[in-house]
Amino acid sequence: MTAGSAAGSTASVPSIEFEAVSFAYPDGTRALSDVALRIGSGESIAIVGQNGSGKSTLVRHLNGLLRPTSGRVLLDGRDVRPMHVARLAGLVGLAFQNPDRQLFAGRVSTEVAFGPRNLGVRGQELEERVRAALEEVGLAAEAATNPYDLGYSRRKLLALASVVAMRTPILVLDEPTTGQDARGVARVRAVVAAATEEGRTVIAISHDMAFVAECFRRVVVMRVGRVILDGRPEAVFGEAAWPELRATYLEPPLAAVAGARLGLGATPTASSFVAALSGRAWARRGSHT
Amino acid sequence: MTVVPAAAEPGLPDYVARQPSGFYRSINPGTKLAVAALEVVAAFVVPGWVGPLLVLAVVLATAAAARRLRGLGTIALATTPIVGSILLINLFLLPGASDPIARLGPLAPTWSGLWFGLQTVARLMAFSLAIGLVYLTTAVDDLLSDLARRGLGRRAIFVVGAAVQMVPATIERAGEIVEAQRSRGMDTEGRIWRRARGVLPLAGPVVFGALTEVEERTMALEARAFSAPGRQTLLRVPADRAAHRAIRWAAVFALVAIVVLRATGRLG
Ligand SMILES: Nc1ncnc2c1ncn2[C@@H]1O[C@H](COP(=O)(O)OP(=O)(O)OP(=O)(O)O)[C@@H](O)[C@H]1O
Numbered sequence: 294m295t296a297g298s299a300a301g302s303t304a305s306v307p308s309i310e311f312e313a314v315s316f317a318y319p320d321g322t323r324a325l326s327d328v329a330l331r332i333g334s335g336e337s338i339a340i341v342g343q344n345g346s347g348k349s350t351l352v353r354h355l356n357g358l359l360r361p362t363s364g365r366v367l368l369d370g371r372d373v374r375p376m377h378v379a380r381l382a383g384l385v386g387l388a389f390q391n392p393d394r395q396l397f398a399g400r401v402s403t404e405v406a407f408g409p410r411n412l413g414v415r416g417q418e419l420e421e422r423v424r425a426a427l428e429e430v431g432l433a434a435e436a437a438t439n440p441y442d443l444g445y446s447r448r449k450l451l452a453l454a455s456v457v458a459m460r461t462p463i464l465v466l467d468e469p470t471t472g473q474d475a476r477g478v479a480r481v482r483a484v485v486a487a488a489t490e491e492g493r494t495v496i497a498i499s500h501d502m503a504f505v506a507e508c509f510r511r512v513v514v515m516r517v518g519r520v521i522l523d524g525r526p527e528a529v530f531g532e533a534a535w536p537e538l539r540a541t542y543l544e545p546p547l548a549a550v551a552g553a554r555l556g557l558g559a560t561p562t563a564s565s566f567v568a569a570l571s572g573r574a575w576a577r578r579g580s581h582t
Numbered sequence: 583m584t585v586v587p588a589a590a591e592p593g594l595p596d597y598v599a600r601q602p603s604g605f606y607r608s609i610n611p612g613t614k615l616a617v618a619a620l621e622v623v624a625a626f627v628v629p630g631w632v633g634p635l636l637v638l639a640v641v642l643a644t645a646a647a648a649r650r651l652r653g654l655g656t657i658a659l660a661t662t663p664i665v666g667s668i669l670l671i672n673l674f675l676l677p678g679a680s681d682p683i684a685r686l687g688p689l690a691p692t693w694s695g696l697w698f699g700l701q702t703v704a705r706l707m708a709f710s711l712a713i714g715l716v717y718l719t720t721a722v723d724d725l726l727s728d729l730a731r732r733g734l735g736r737r738a739i740f741v742v743g744a745a746v747q748m749v750p751a752t753i754e755r756a757g758e759i760v761e762a763q764r765s766r767g768m769d770t771e772g773r774i775w776r777r778a779r780g781v782l783p784l785a786g787p788v789v790f791g792a793l794t795e796v797e798e799r800t801m802a803l804e805a806r807a808f809s810a811p812g813r814q815t816l817l818r819v820p821a822d823r824a825a826h827r828a829i830r831w832a833a834v835f836a837l838v839a840i841v842v843l844r845a846t847g848r849l850g
């Protein structure tokens with residue numbers, strides 16, 4: 294597992310393991326308590342939880358920005374503690390929540406090239422990656438624009454593209470859909486779907502439950518530094534888990550609530566809801582004739 | 583100068599009217615500001631090394647006595663992107679410098695560039711630490727109500743307040759910017775040359791963020807009727823003892839003296 298070869302190919306996507314990870318900030322704030330979490334190679338997983346529950350803190354452990362106060366973080370069974378962030382960046386691409394805390398270049402294309410260039414990508418390959426990443430978020434026409442001439446939602450898509458272009462085997466997105474309109478959300482979904490399709494591991498932090506239910510096969514719910522629920526969207530958003538969810542100020546997706554009210558079972562996504570509803574309509578029609 | 587009587591209003595909680603204590607912390611905010619102004623002017627106007635080094639020595643001594651050295655250290659750290667770029671630019675690009683230290687391909691760092699860069703950095707540090715010390719030893723509200731009591735216009739007060747309040751926000755923002763760029767593979771742990779390349783990716787968002795923040799703060803203040811006519815209510819008026827006044831006037835006098843001496847060419 295070397296950063297250089299892993300970047301660009303998805304041949305080896307490392308598994309992730311948090312082993313009893315606790316973390317306290319220097320001021321004493323205890324942000325993670327004894328977190329144990331295994332994420333297999335190629336999983337798509339959403340992390341949800343109320344503000345301050347430790348989501349951002351957790352993912353900052355993946356590329357070594359933060360080191361556990363106690364416990365270990367393992368990639369493919371190897372402790373990341375001795376590895377430099379610059380090296381881990383070839384394995385774990387982390388897109389921050391606020392684009393304005395990273396954009397610096399005078400041109401959109403230069404901004405996107407920054408990450409892959411740091412990983413040693415040059416020439417044609419670099420150009421191709423920049424082009425493809427901009428294409429993916431719908432900014433291909435803006436390659437020569439100054440990032441600060443773009444509106445907030447497009448700056449955010451640019452920040453996403455600048456991490457996507459690194460083609461890391463693990464892609465981590467901190468609140469990718471906040472501030473996006475329907476079209477922007479669709480772009481983010483496409484990025485998640487494409488990365489999952491290619492076999493990368495995708496981890497996203499989100500407060501957008503519809504996005505979570507539609508795009509991820511596993512949902513982890515955090516509360517005051519602990520993982521309290523972990524499972525498929527059908528289970529985590531299922532009626533049995535609602536009290537737990539609401540205790541941490543999370544609303545299950547509308548489709549899940551409507552499905553349960555109508556007795557359709559677990560329908561966390563709009564499409565599963567529609568399918569269940571039309572299935573029942575067919576059954577009714579069948580019984581009438 | 584109009585002085586509004588102290589307004590220790592009945593029914594206000596105790597902490598509103600309680601006076602700060604401790605060396606330097608208890609000194610009148612206006613006095614601290616006057617001293618800082620003198621220090622800033624001295625650092626930039628007195629030619630050569632004397633100005634900046636003297637000011638740095640005074641600021642550090644005061645900070646040590648007030649037990650605020652750690653805080654100043656953080657502020658010094660926050661200026662590293664700017665300090666780094668000043669040093670690099672002068673080292674390689676000082677116009678007219680012709681005393682190369684070494685040749686590195688097309689690059690020729692010069693001794694005079696290094697010297698001039700260091701001096702500029704010393705001035706900049708004297709400037710930011712002098713202001714930083716006021717910030718570390720003064721509750722912003724105290725400073726602003728003291729200035730308001732002296733009849734300083736609201737706009738001027740806003741400029742001072744915004745500048746002072748930007749410090750912690752900027753430090754916090756700089757921290758996250760460093761994290762974001764490291765996540766994109768920027769090497770902050772490797773060799774010096776690789777690290778030097780990181781100046782722009784760090785300084786860009788810091789400066790831009792600071793500008794947007796001031797703009798937003800201005801608009802938010804306007805939205806809360808900042809410019810509405812009529813006198814603002816002051817909750818607590820900071821102490822202003824005879825000694826504080828004396829230091830203040832001495833500082834103002836010294837400041838004027840330095841500027842006049844410099845303007846008449848008597849400072850070299
Ligand atoms: N740099 C820091 N220093 C001290 N405490 C911090 C720092 N960053 C975060 N915290 C605290 O750690 C806890 C977890 O914060 P974290 O940012 O991980 O939460 P989050 O789940 O990402 O929240 P949000 O949904 O608001 O982004 C919070 O109590 C927060 O106040």
Ligand SMILES: [Mg+2]
Pocket residue numbers: 348349350467
């Ligand atoms: Mg967060």
